[in-house]
Amino acid sequence: MTGRLRPLPRSLDPLADESIHGYLLRLAHRFGVAPLEIAVRTGLVVQGRGRNGIPVRLLHDLDEQRLDAFARATCLTHDEVRGLLTALLGERYGPLNAGLLAEFRTPSGMLHNNRWILTRATRYCPRCLTGDGTEIEERHGGCWRRSWRLPPVFACLRHQRPLLYGCPRCGQDINTARAGSLVARASEAGLHPAQCRATIPGTRAICGASLVDGEANRLPHSPSTVAALLRLQHHFDRLLDPGGPKSVGSFGWLVPVAQHFIDLRALSALIFMTWPCGRELADTEALAMLVDREAEKRHAEFAKSRAEAEAGRRRQASHHYSNPAADPAVAGAVLGIAAKLLAAPDENETHEVMAPIIDRAKERNFSMSYQFRSFGGSSYPLQAILLTSRRDRGALQRMEQRIESKGFSRLTGAEQFTR
Template sequence: MSRLPEPLPRALAPLPGEGLPGLTLRLSHRLDLSPTMLFARTGLQTSKGSYTSGRLLLALGDRLTAFAQATQLTPVEAARLTLAPDSERYPPISMSLHPRPNRFFPYDLWVFTAFTRYCPRCLLGDGSVIQQRHGGPWKIRWRLPVIFICQDHQTFLRDGCPRCQRSAHAFDQAGSRLLPLSPHGGLHPAQCRNRETGLTPTRQFCGARLDSMAAQPPQPEITPSLWRLQNRITDLLNEATDPLEASRYFTGLRVMSAILQATWPQGRHFTPTGLSDALDEHVDQLKRRAGERKDHAERLRWDAPPRSAVATAILLDGAATLLALERPALREALRTMLPSAPAKSSKQWGRTWLHLKKHASTQLRDDVEAAVANYL
């Protein structure tokens, strides 16, 4: 049995909703260590020269005990830094935790492992001494596409750095690392850690402060329907909610989102009035890239959520509107939308039909399968 690491000389209590990347950034900043050095001292990096996988976003697995010991947390506190507590209610987490054998891409598209959204005001902290020094939380649920609003500050989440224009904590390959540029110490937890091209040897990272509202572009107002939807989604992720109810609803959102994107703009009238431009831009960009390069065309997946929180909010609101229809109205909506969609066998549908079969309610599965059989 491997020896457990010694407790670190100083610890930090996890902030409400904080994720593993956020705590390790704040703790390494407090101890004046690079994240990589902290990973080694807390059991997250198991051998010299290895890397700390983004898979730890999902669950700590056999590293839980060592990490909890080193950081002076209870195992329950340590586990709550990951997405594991939501796995029963949110099928993409469980499917990423238990991928099919020999699957080339093990991470479900409805879990962000290659970047994260964020709220600048959350990163700024609450004004306490400890958060003035080390920043506020990088929340773990920002990794879920269905979280698009910061309910504490009533604003859409951001996904990009205003300086380098890349997504926050960005990687080219999903799940490849827990944090970008982890060997580099000295960065504040709220600074952008993205590598930029054309930089000097002494500056290999962007370094922009993501907790500054001054540099952030303006965002649209949150509509009442989007606020209600985000509240409902948060309630469904609550441990008091029946897992089957939550799982079925999230699956319904995913299936309807894929249909909306694949047939856009046929379903525009189901989305919030005046906000659909963001979804227009997202779908147009996907189609344009697919037309420009063969590899982009081969990777096009209509069941993938937008990176933009605003576009995702519009998409999910349309999906929720479809799910709320009476059965005859839903069937009619599918009848008008599906003829413009790709064939059912197209790879562009991704895992849509798999999720429909495994996690949807019987009623939704029957209605969608009947419509697909008739029109695809």
């Protein structure tokens, strides 16, 4: 398959934190060909088998053969190619960490059922896509960042603004045309990397709207809401930074950063499930109202799936509550509440803030509440605390001993989101 590949006559240097999706779009634009043709010429896709586009799993990881072929065709080092993939983010971001999540051992398994990497929703910062003014970015646009695939990345600190999702003109997800492909309409040539690739409903036409024009540069929220989102993003970016702290507090115990992100995921599910329970912890009323709308939609979907489960038509699904929000501001609002809950400094305070949420979750659906309280891959302290009855003093003492015997220590320093 790869024997006949020759290096491309020209290549491009990857930008910092660029995803393979963005890199393919820029290469395609540079050569004036379709992204699918670049994927074939660089060995990502076998000629003739690309009818379904570019497999979305290539976003995450490449097997050795593909990695080698792609590196040779693009004149990049193997490390530079790995830098375009999301696999390495798993070291700090637990929902992509195969060591913590046994069910996601293969790259396709990692992406197929894992909603905590955004493969269907496309977030972007219009100012990043505009480019930094250098000649190469003037011509082919700026950086589609890898980190925009992570639900806890909902704002751009470089440009001090929340990310956007959806096209400013057609309102659809810009990659919506083919959910299974890394790039929508991958066999279409001639689009700029910062153009919407959605298909206009009822036609074959591509929307093609620019994602970087003046409209996209307006801030979608009030200054206080933007400030709250940026503050939380600063905290998460520090945790995601390869040089950032190794551990962080979950309910008063130091846990590895990667696992803390799974703890946030578990709490995000509990927050949606029991909304409006945690509403008073939202940073601004505007953020609370965004979650009101999203939770209403999720409660309705949950009720519908419960009715179907009761009629024996299918199993009760939990994804209505456990999926992250596609809208960056909603994701930021819910994760902000989750971060504040996890910042409770000890068991007493944890039980105070968590009791209404746990009681409501049990009431709504006991087995699902159990599933979220013992979420796969979440930290031992989180599971122990959320599964131990706060009324049983003896059990609480034994729980503390068990957490310590697993090697966890109490949080004493500053590695904490301030509430």
